[in-house]
Amino acid sequence: MSENAGEAGAVNTETLSNEPIIRIEGMNKWFGQFHVLRDIDLTVYRGERIVICGPSGSGKSTLIRCINRLEEHQKGAIVVQGIELTGDLKQIDNVRREVGMLFQQFNLFPHLTVLENCTLAPIWVRKTPRAEAEELAMEYLTRVKIPEQALKYPGQLSGGQQQRVAIARSLCMRPKIMLFDEPTSALDPEMIKEVLDVMVELAETEMTMLVVTHEMGFARQVAHRVIFMDEGQIIEQNEPEEFFYRPQSDRTKLFLSQILSH
């Protein structure tokens, strides 16, 4: 069903709420002297799905890592669910509870079983009783189609399976927002699809998603908005149809021609 929607190229944006869930205003970040993010303004609405693309080093990963404060910004403001990210550790933890994140390298905890990976945060952060946390974990592991691997260790799974466990692990915290930092870039080609399928299903649950990826098919299929970044700035953003078929800036055109040429 979702595939049909993708082919039609019509993601329904009309039902989208106009309640902002993330507000970024005049945000700047430097690594030492290097100006990685410059004057970023971005408002994300509840339930919105945004794909961020751009050449490597353009600051797209850094941008989403600022949203859960894995990176600190030096100027401007980031407000997530009404909480402004400052040095206040309590507030940062509160934001992180509501924001799930997926990494390129999966970052599962290798010393814990798949099930323990999923129950750890609910038990220790949300204080969920163990039995309840395990039930929840099995529910999400079933949704990512690997309930039978629950008692194995991450080292015994394939890359695609590990990334699906990572999705289940994040969902167990019942986040309001999910950040994806190139979730399929470290995967073999035959495993990319199984992860993307899970992400497409997740998109159908009205989850707010920010996805850094080069999977343009995925962008067309599920994104409400595509953002193109270069040299730490947002160069162009638009609905997928407009973005892919009528790009305005020369840099966008060059980038699209490079990644779509094969």
Added chain:
Amino acid sequence: MSDIAKNPDRSFVRTENIPEAPPPISTAGVAGWMRANLFSSPANTALTLLTFYLLYLVVPPLFEWAFIDSLLEGESNKDCRGIEGACWVLIPKRFGQYIYGFYPEPERWRVNLTFILFCLNLLPVLSDRVPGRTFAALFLVFGFPIVAFVLLHGAFGLESVPTHKWGGLTLTLVFASVAILFSLPIGVLLALGRRSEMPVIRTICIAFIELWRSVPLITVLFMASFMLPLFTPEGVNANELLRALIGFIMFASAYMAEVVRGGLQALPKGQTEAAMALGLNYWKSMQLIILPQALKIVIPGIVNTFIALFKDTALVSIIGLFDLLLVARSAVTDPKWLGLEHESYIFAALIYFIFCFSMSRYSLWLERKLDTGHRN
């Protein structure tokens, strides 16, 4: 295409599956193992034969010296005349001193009891077949030292045995176990502090580690034993054993900190990031994610430090504490046992070996048990 037509070998389609088969007998079993490991090449064969020849030269005479031509029972070194092999006579006669030092004989049951309680406390910490690991580990550090002090030193009606009467294996074990128990947690805290983002904490930890690491252990012990009393006010005179012990713990912690830091650095940054992204705070992510993995990586280094610590306790004999080594040395200064140095030192060495070898085997077992097959 024309290539393939000319050369039909280059085109191939498999039509039958090759069934699984066992390896050839010559590579499996004892014979296979010996061929692969002992006689795989002419050089290897020569080395194997040479090794067997050396073993033949050394082992049988040593065995005869220790067990066949030896004497176990006797009253003094006069009985050793005419004995070709080892003259163990002083070991059974002085056994009590090797184990307990000058601890009064009627009170020695207290040492035995302390040792048994210690082993019972250690069991759940070392093995997961016995429940209650967390509690046992906490009690080992915070509760057991008090129990041991009451039992060994005496309180609540138990006759007081001052520490200068402690000696032999008892003293060695007290020193080694206290140093091992405290150096690991302190070392972990120092290692975390050294990697802290807070400059004050980081500087203090670096200064502490570098200071203790750059001083020889003997100097630390001399300072604790002779220099410290010069600076403390009259009347305030901490126990000599305690002073040496604290110096020893500080010294060991500095080394432990660097071992643990090695483990922390070996972990990919993504582990911390994943823990943070899930909302775990610093201490929880250290406790649940980072330290279990980092400590597992450095088990060989930690146990290496433990073994070194255990043997370094022999240095306390320099400041006059009667540890196992000093007992072994002083036993043979008695005119009654003169000339039996070999036997006395070999016996002490054997005791050291038993403890160190056990630690080494335990660490190997632990490494295998904790291996979850993940390669990062």
